[in-house]
Amino acid sequence: MMTPVFHSEIDDVAAAEDRRVALGYVTEAFAEAILAGIESDSFAHAALFAAFQELVSIYGEEAVAQFAERLGERIRQGEFSIVSKH
Numbered sequence: 661m662m663t664p665v666f667h668s669e670i671d672d673v674a675a676a677e678d679r680r681v682a683l684g685y686v687t688e689a690f691a692e693a694i695l696a697g698i699e700s701d702s703f704a705h706a707a708l709f710a711a712f713q714e715l716v717s718i719y720g721e722e723a724v725a726q727f728a729e730r731l732g733e734r735i736r737q738g739e740f741s742i743v744s745k746h
Contacts, residue, residue: 693703
């Protein structure tokens with residue numbers, strides 16, 4: 661059985677728009693959780709856990725593990741940073 665390509669929709673404009681809208685929902689949920697008194701790091705850990713759980717259910721462990729292996733470099737390159745590096 662062939663492992664599905666995890667990032668097959670990256671260049672698809674509709675998928676990019678869906679991800680943008682989805683990020684808005686996640687950002688709103690994050691803000692609501694903080695207003696409810698949940699620590700931001702606790703919510704972030706829970707969100708990551710839920711996200712990986714969902715991705716594994718869709719793509720399988722191997723595809724998600726390969727995706728996760730590249731996260732370190734992407735983080736170091738500032739892909740997830742809100743403020744620019746100096």
